[in-house]
Amino acid sequence: MAGSLSSIAEYHGIPFIRDFGVLPISAEEYPDEKIFRLIDRFAAAYGDELVLYGGLTACERIFGLKRIRGVSTDLDFVCTRAGLDAVIANERLWYHSVFDIFFSVAENIPVSFAFGHIHDWTVTADFFGSALPARLTFPSAASVRCASREYGIMLKLRRMNERLECGYRPFGKDALDIMNTLTAPSFRKDLEPVDLARLRDLVLSETTADKASLRALLGFIAEYAMHLTCKEGAAFLGVLSSLERMLEERRQPGAG
Known part of the structure; x- marks a missing residue:
């Protein structure tokens, strides 16, 4: 290339x-x-x-x-x-x-x-x-x-995981962008919800994050809910929890 x-x-x-x-x-x-x-x-x-x-x-x-x-x-x-x-x-x-x-x-x-x-x-x-x-x-x-939002979020998670693998803290801006994108459909009538099943498949196929890394990354992103109102934060954390559960359910045997 x-x-x-x-x-x-x-x-x-x-x-x-x-x-x-x-x-x-x-x-x-x-x-x-x-x-x-x-x-x-x-x-x-x-x-x-x-x-x-x-x-x-x-x-x-x-x-x-x-x-x-x-x-x-x-x-x-x-x-x-x-x-x-x-x-x-x-x-x-x-x-x-x-x-x-x-x-x-x-x-x-x-x-x-x-x-x-x-x-x-x-x-x-x-x-x-x-x-x-x-x-x-x-x-x-x-x-x-x-x-698409699914590809955009996957690419940011991929970069965050690469930084973790190298011993660096992920960029806060990536966490903010993922949070902003996942939360928006709950409050914007012009946006459909992010396709979490598609996002899950992309994350599992296009990143090297194992079980522990994904848990750490999603936990890191969740910390940024402080930038949202109580109502926005509840919507965001609900979506994030759904994504985490879907990732766990579809994890390949032996991965992490």
């Missing part, structure tokens, strides 16, 4: 970097509207060939309940092959040889374009097929495709 993308970068003369510090970005406060307008710009330019993932999809304008943390100040997209070709043709890019990903800077905001994998997780056809449209500004010229 890395050789494939690095070969593409080399063929197109895209500069290689190993340090984000070389990107032409200056310190700046990023107002929400600037970030969302920029997402609109990419959605209008590349349509269904890009899928937005990461912390922004957990904000209240997409799949989240409310503003719990600051809006992410970078954009993370996954490209189809057609999308990658279009991005290469139209954007100024750098190839990060450590993370095997393309980066750009648009209006002083870093933008990443993943292809084939997200942090070493192989992107599947179902990831693209399950992506959902979201309209971020009103009126908006285009809707942006976003990774």
Whole structure:
């Protein structure tokens, strides 16, 4: 995978970097509207060939309940092959040889374009097929495709587990984003509940977390209920308990 993308970068003369510090970005406060307008710009330019993932999809304008943390100040997209070709043709890019990903800077905001994998997780056809449209500004010229909530939560749990395996504390922002996404459907009429059966299957098949690790991760996430009201917290902990029970019921023999 890395050789494939690095070969593409080399063929197109895209500069290689190993340090984000070389990107032409200056310190700046990023107002929400600037970030969302920029997402609109990419959605209008590349349509269904890009899928937005990461912390922004957990904000209240997409799949989240409310503003719990600051809006992410970078954009993370996954490209189809057609999308990658279009991005290469139209954007100024750098190839990060450590993370095997393309980066750009648009209006002083870093933008990443993943292809084939997200942090070493192989992107599947179902990831693209399950992506959902979201309209971020009103009126908006285009809707942006976003990774489904089930894939988004799985990817965050996967990163949290990888940090545990390396002896590090998981990122609190990942716990907040998972909590915000799981809680939102209880209070937003425009959202269906997260498909816990699908999420369970993704977590069990796409992460290496064993029984003890999953229990620790869900316990870590539960601690962040302090950021919710009593009513919101009760709804969140109910969903989290259901997920934990479903994970236990479907655990493979001998796992943990």
